Amino acid sequence: MNVQARPGCLDAPVLKQRGQREVFCGLTGIIWLHRKMQDAFFLVVGSRTCAHLLQSAAGVMIFAEPRFGTAIMEEVDLAGLADANEELDREVARLLARRPDIKQLFLVGSCPSEVIKLDLSRAAERLTTEHAPHVRVLSYSGSGIETTFTQGEDACLTSMVPVLPHTDEKQILMVGSLPDVVEDQLVGYLRDMGIPVGVLPSPRRDGAPGVGPNTHMLLAQPFLGETAGELAKRGAKHIAAPFPFGVEGTTAWLKAAADLFNVPQDVFDRVTGAARQRAEKAVAQVAEGLRGKSIFFFPDSQLEIPLARFLTRECGMTPLEIGTPYLHREHMDPELALIPAGPVISEGQDVDLQLDRCRAARPDLTVCGLGLANPLEAEGLSTKWAIELVFSPVHGYEQAADLAALFARPLKRKEAVKI
Ligand code: SF4
Numbered sequence: 329m330n331v332q333a334r335p336g337c338l339d340a341p342v343l344k345q346r347g348q349r350e351v352f353c354g355l356t357g358i359i360w361l362h363r364k365m366q367d368a369f370f371l372v373v374g375s376r377t378c379a380h381l382l383q384s385a386a387g388v389m390i391f392a393e394p395r396f397g398t399a400i401m402e403e404v405d406l407a408g409l410a411d412a413n414e415e416l417d418r419e420v421a422r423l424l425a426r427r428p429d430i431k432q433l434f435l436v437g438s439c440p441s442e443v444i445k446l447d448l449s450r451a452a453e454r455l456t457t458e459h460a461p462h463v464r465v466l467s468y469s470g471s472g473i474e475t476t477f478t479q480g481e482d483a484c485l486t487s488m489v490p491v492l493p494h495t496d497e498k499q500i501l502m503v504g505s506l507p508d509v510v511e512d513q514l515v516g517y518l519r520d521m522g523i524p525v526g527v528l529p530s531p532r533r534d535g536a537p538g539v540g541p542n543t544h545m546l547l548a549q550p551f552l553g554e555t556a557g558e559l560a561k562r563g564a565k566h567i568a569a570p571f572p573f574g575v576e577g578t579t580a581w582l583k584a585a586a587d588l589f590n591v592p593q594d595v596f597d598r599v600t601g602a603a604r605q606r607a608e609k610a611v612a613q614v615a616e617g618l619r620g621k622s623i624f625f626f627p628d629s630q631l632e633i634p635l636a637r638f639l640t641r642e643c644g645m646t647p648l649e650i651g652t653p654y655l656h657r658e659h660m661d662p663e664l665a666l667i668p669a670g671p672v673i674s675e676g677q678d679v680d681l682q683l684d685r686c687r688a689a690r691p692d693l694t695v696c697g698l699g700l701a702n703p704l705e706a707e708g709l710s711t712k713w714a715i716e717l718v719f720s721p722v723h724g725y726e727q728a729a730d731l732a733a734l735f736a737r738p739l740k741r742k743e744a745v746k747i
Contacts, residue, residue, distance in 0.1 A: 337664040340673050342655060347678025351628060351653060351697065353472030354480025355436065356385050360719065361484055362395045364505040366531050367431035370396035373416065373448060374438030401440050412446050420455055424463055431533045434484060437469035464533065476653040478551040478629045478718060481505060485528060489558040495538025499524040500585050501564060504549030507721040514572060514724050517582055520599045521591045539564050546585050548572060548723060551630035553656040570662045572723045573731060574638035575607045603725040610729030611642055617736040619644035624691035626700060627651035627677050628714035633663045640667055643732050647671040648689045651682065693739060710738045
């Protein structure tokens, strides 16, 4: 028999663990989604705990009339004494009367609304009829029972797919919310190569992209498994590519789209060449502080595998364990193929067991949530807060060196303290 070894970590066994977890729930996605969709409002149907979570995650933004809020379920609702639907309708009517700028309203499910089985998708249908055509109401779950952190965005975008208009045009649909400056750069490269591009989510409801059998989806974020599945139901095809982190990832991601549209190599080089060279130089400088250092990822955002690929191949780091809350094989295989065999790939979490592995490995740098960072620092391990990787502009050529710098900074600080 002829056994062929496949490249990198493609055949690495995946350590799957379920136990106590240290992760955010999907409600946190609202923090960046509401900034992206400028005519949307996110109404969490939840408890005071959910409202507190949003307040602490959003920090200072709560003072700036944000486009999200919590309809707090009181004890009478939980005990089934009040008709929660009637109350919800009343709250929504009050909100829409006060905020005529809202064109899309998302009812966001939470643990309490799910436990009492409040049917938010029916409520969304009812409220859409009531407030059409001015406002469209959709629903999704951001609860901790169903979603982890960035999966909240996946659930939100999934809820939008059925209401996107139809198109037969051959086009790229870039999927995933990115900071405006990054989105403009990436979409700019594609358009400069003559490729028609739509973006999901769009800043406004009227600008929603079309989807159809000639749509090819290019995922900008690694946590969009459900959205991709829903788009496939509308005929869209997935483009297999690494994610646009670092120079190599960005080039491969753009090239996958260019090849599909038969863009000649010289056009591709003309559009991307200068930015690519600038980024290579900038990354090489920052990578000096990372070369030869080991890194351990706790699961958080699903960005872990693409980031480990970038740090290994462009910055010379050695990953010891790459934890992800969820491993979507089809979307992640192009990444795993690029990571040299060696690290433990783990999916899900039993936090105590994972902490034991981390302590035994003594990595130079540990990427983890805020809840673990300070305790690990106290044990002498350098840490990088994972949440910053989701909130900072990190995709594309222009941000590649900044991305490397996010990892280099804690190591530099440690060196400085030693001196
Ligand atoms: S949705 Fe669940 S996990 Fe998230 S804040 Fe509310 S109660 Fe907590």
